[in-house]
Amino acid sequence: MIRTSLAAGAMFLALCGTASAADNAALKKCMDGANTTADMVSCNVKEAKVQDTRLNKAYKTALAAQKGARKQQLQDVQRLWIKYRDANCAFAGSVTGGTIDQVNGTGCVLDMTQTRAQELENLVGP
Structure with missing residues (x-):
């Protein structure tokens, strides 16, 4: 039962990572x-x-x-996001x-970085 759960979890993370x-x-x-x-890790990296x-x-x-306090807020948020991404992907x-695990970890970094880049791009538009 535990092996099945671990295998399913690993497969899920592998799919999420890529x-x-x-x-x-x-x-x-x-x-x-x-x-x-x-090779897969190299692709992700x-x-x-x-x-x-x-x-x-x-x-x-x-x-x-950004103007005024929002500039500092964005800096703070970005620093926290980096810490979260690194901790989350180390866990994954x-x-x-x-x-x-190497594929999952590097895939996580890739996915989260790509998503965050899009979020930041959306703050200012095209």
Whole structure:
């Protein structure tokens, strides 16, 4: 029973960790060619760097658009978000004790970073 639950949980996290592949052509192409766990981790890390660059650009733009106390609020929120993302993804990346955890952890960082970049972009519009 416990093994079944762990296996189901690992599969769920694995699917969540790569869920953004459906919406991301570069990630999908990389994952389609990935034959090993290390290859999948590499795909996630590579795309997470792309999304981190996007996030940083969106953050700078959003920060510049804020006035008064909202500027400080955004800085505080972003610092808290980074701590949350890192803790959340460390947790997601330690479920089974197996190599799939690496895929889950890096996929979590990718997904959360991509989502946050979109949120920041939405603060100021196109």
